[in-house]
Amino acid sequence: MGNIEKSLGELAEYLDAELVGDANHRINGIADLQTASASELSFINQESYAQYLAECESGAVILSDDFADKYNGNKLIVSNTYLAYAKVSALFESLSALPAGAHPSAVIATSAEVHPSAAIGANCVIGENARIGAGVKLYSGVSIGDRATIGDNTLLHPNVVVYHSVCIGSNCIIHSGTVLGSDGFGFAPVRGGWEKIHQLGAVIIGDNVEIGSNTSIDRGALGNTVIGDNVIIDNLVHIAHNVKIGKGSAIAGCVGIAGSATLGEGCTVAGAVAINGHITIANNSHFHGGTIVTKGNTEPGVFASAPPQQDVKKWRRNSVRYTQLDDMSSRIRQLEKQLQALLAQNSADKS
Incomplete structure (x- = not known):
């Protein structure tokens, strides 16, 4: 990711995070939980990724209190992990310098x-x-x-x-x-x-x-x-x-x-x-x-207005039905009128 390197102590201060682990451990990049090495930082903010914590080889993980007990390595505990990730990503920006x-x-x-x-x-x-x-x-x-x-x-x-x-x-x-x-x-x-x-x-x-x-x-x-x-x-x-x-x-x-x-x-x-x-x-x-x-x-x-994804056979049937909605609506109105007339007739006969 570049030539930037930070200690976990420096990162904890930068993020206003609680550090659990080795403050002197050096970090020179960011990677996801599955691929991060000992010199890289990772983060988690969704329960679906918790399964990767046990085998994670990251130098440290940014996480919240909800995940702190699920990881035994170096960790930076913050209240908003995604925001912390966004902030730390700026430190490892690899865009080529452009001199004045x-x-x-x-x-x-x-x-x-x-x-x-x-x-x-x-x-x-x-x-x-x-x-x-x-x-x-x-x-x-x-x-x-x-x-x-x-x-x-x-x-x-x-x-x-x-x-x-x-x-x-x-x-x-x-x-x-x-x-x-x-x-x-x-x-x-x-x-x-x-x-x-x-x-x-x-x-x-x-x-x-x-x-x-x-x-x-x-x-x-x-x-x-x-x-x-x-x-x-x-x-x-x-x-x-x-x-x-x-x-x-x-x-x-x-x-x-x-x-x-x-x-x-x-x-x-x-x-x-x-x-x-x-x-x-x-x-x-x-x-x-x-x-x-x-x-x-x-x-x-x-x-929202777009229909959700569906099986193509069902989509074809529904597409045909969509073109029939106007006729179906007309028939339903006619049936409603007939039903109302029948109910009125039955009420008159009873009285």
Whole structure:
């Protein structure tokens, strides 16, 4: 994982954890319970993995009180094991260092403002009047358009494309192949074709946002497409023009959000969800994978629409029945009317 090495005592202090075991034992990486060696750290936060503790050869395990008695080796006891794992993973990050300054092959416009502490990798291009903040890292092949702004300590992985006038906040991470500020899908129909509607807005991305690889966020048609603070977006997501995403929301892979939709704060959108345009989704709404969101909501909740997996023979039968639902509903209503009429007749006969 790199050249980083920490003692268990140092890790316990860093995580504010209770250490049971040898404080001087050295750790130089992280691995899962089944494969970890004596120089590596592991963790457990689910009962289904407890079976691996007895034969685990890890140098130490991060665990909670619930699992502490099930492991006899070195252990770091914390209240939230997954959070502790997330924090310790930062210590063993193996991303290649990028020194401050610009690589000789970088092309930087004379009007661009680049902070001296920023690191500009090979073959990067920075356009006119762009602003690059302190501690920014642009890995190889990144393209920054005219008048774009990159906030302090933001990291762009290789081959990210940032179009003109896009604004990215501080402490963001943008992964390779992502395009920010491409044109929204706007066309006016004309006889024999389409007239392009030029997209005159921009993309505004808040602080502490992470965007996965090969994601595309379109610029606004007139106003801006806005991604709030602390939003996390997975790979292969498409966010169309003028979409608004509230702070603290999470969007998984292969999601598509159509134009002018508004997603509230603290929402979670699982993989392959499709969200219709021009709708508003309330704060703290949560969507299961594959859900088709055709209308907005005003109250928080958990939503799903995709049918669960089933045997293919049963799926075929149910698919046929689905096409028959309208006829079945009509027949049921007719039967209900006949039954009501029969009950009324029987009641009249008795009286």
